[in-house]
Amino acid sequence: MSEEDWLRQDRLPHIFCAGCGNGTVINCTLSAVEQIGWKRQETVFVSGIGCSSRAPGYISTDSLHTTHGRALAFATGIKLANPQLNIVVFTGDGDLAAIGGNHFIHACRRNIDLTVVCLNNMIYGMTGGQGSPTTPMGGLSTTTPYGSGEPAFDLCGLATAAGANYVARWTSYHVRELTRAILTGLENPGFSFIESLVQCPTNYGRRNRFKQVADQIEYFKSHTILVEKAARMREKGEMIPPEMILAGEFVRRNRPALGVRP
Amino acid sequence: MTRTEFMQGNTACAEGALAAGCRFFGGYPITPSTEIAEHMALRLPKMGGVFIQMEDEIASIAAVIGASWTGAMAMTATSGPGFSLMMENIGYAVMTETPCVIVNVQRGGPSTGQPTLSAQGDMLQCRFGSHGDYSVIALSPASVQEMFDLTVEAFNLAERFRSPVFLMADEIIGHMRERVIIPDHVPSNQRKPYEPGSLPFRAGEDLVPGFPAFGKGYGVHVTGLTHDERGYPCATSPKLHEDLVKRLVGKVEGARGSITSCDILNPDAEVVFVSYGAPSRTVQQVLHDHPDDNIGHLRLKMVWPFAEMVLARFTNAEAFIVPEQNLGQIAREIERHTDKDVVTVPKLGGDLHTPGELYAIVENLK
Amino acid sequence: MRLQIDERRCKGCNLCTLVCPYRIFKPGKRANRRGIVVPELDRPERCANCRLRHLYGRTLCGNCQMICPDQAISWKEDEEPVPKKVAIEY
Structure with missing residues (x-):
């Protein structure tokens, strides 16, 4: 089998805009699923509503495209009713952190054996570019036309504090590292949370100084700083510029988990 | 062996669910339905089932629908405020044709209203509460015995029609204590199996498609978007949407003469x-x-x-x-x-x- | 192995032109029938995966395939070379 076999060929090309990072993260996730050797019939992809949540529709396993923000609650039901199934949840920043915030922290607290891939494009893409809980301060969107005045959510910090077993962040530029992080998440029992920043050229990029698809990718490349390096800088008392993206593995631990395959 | 017991309506409902084969309960505490969750929490783990207290009613119904897609018979129980929260996902269960049972032990409303007193104010909400056109099945028990019997009936109807089924009880019946005869066996209806190779959302004459449970390798896509018979979303075709909604309504309304009780x-x-x-x-x-x-x-x-x-x-x-x-x-x-x-x-x-x-x-x- | 872009899937985002270490992908110049400017391949036989995949028995590099959001990049097996008889004149 190859990654191509995990795709619903009859549904491609997908609905994502040209240059959207979601497709890249689908590649990385399928590559990780392929590497861990899961069988198609034992794997279920679950999602909520939004651009990111269209992903399971293109994957040839059983897939559940649910209501806005509730993907984790649906996935909890599936996993507990049949712990033999391997479950990956695709979700977006609005889906997970805004409307689904409560389900997110409780899924982390339960430490239920799911792998959650959050495609964070920092905007509500499907509805046309409204501000989301992860839109950075000053970020322009249709509902923050003078720049977002609210601080953004640190989703990885939230997941760590709420009790997830594995937490990592990468971007859609770092395909190798992201794939490895997702693979580690799949292997790790308990709640695994992998946040991937993705470019949204249509609704975020063009309003925020990234005229071309490549501009935002270049930004991810140049503004990423490893968690370990950031820690060393803090030790030395150096300032980490606020626009830098902390990437890498935030936590890997073995708290008691729910719904682990017996 | 048939046994006679003296019990509360809510307990009888939980016992009815267990007798019918319910093996998943997702719920959230709310007066006056909490005893159903409590009894399920006590009994389900010993019967190989799963009880989970979710973070709210939205998550409860979501978990129930998720569990149902693995093939399990699943239910939740709530009252007015929680019922209002569940509405969106009830529409999702209708659209995706997910069998599940939702018990509403009604209390006085609107809003928080009278948590400990009886009402029947949600009868139109259960019929029309979620957005869009749809049709549902709702049963209303008038005795503790019927809390048991109609819960069994609710599961059978849910399995047969692949639809959410409501047990619209009220606080009086839920908290009343009466004699209940619990039979050894109850009638049981299994959901129609899916025929591998056929289109997962193509229905026959009864308008109910076979159920392609997760984990069997069918690779079915389930979505709340308007979908074609393959299950693939296609939200822009007027004809497709009309046909789908008419079938979902028709499978319930068409049978009302024969299933009414x-x-x-x-x-x-x-x-x-x-x-x-x-x-x-x-x-x-x-x-x-x-x-x-x-x-x-x-x-x-x-x-x-x-x-x-x-x-x-x-x-x-x-x-x-x-x-x-x-x-x-x-x-x-x-x-x-x-x-x-x-x-x-x-x-x-x-x-x-x-x-x-x-x-x-x-x-x-x- | 031969590198190829599936024109039916490509949406012309040019991300592949960013990541290829050999700069095999070049931004295209002309729109195809769907109005999409598909990148062009500059001497694709230089691709490490094309040359060495069989030797190592696994995908090498593959950055372009991984980052392609539209699942449009793949490698195709070459047709088996047909041995030709060559007459050598002394």
């Missing part, structure tokens, strides 16, 4: 009470106290889909008296279907109608 007393009467749930008990008392008056009684066990044909069984009826613990929700439905007088007898605040009150109306009509 009610008790009919004195069908030749001129004055007929129509009731469901707790007010039925008062009506029974009126009929018991005045056996010579030839008062008719139509007791609906299944409220939705409303089977208007049963009204015609009362051939001499001049008037239908409808006592309800709301401002006349089902009375309005009856008015739609009959040219006879419909007298609505609303009662709010948690009290039941007294037999004297109801008999006075009969006397007035004479």
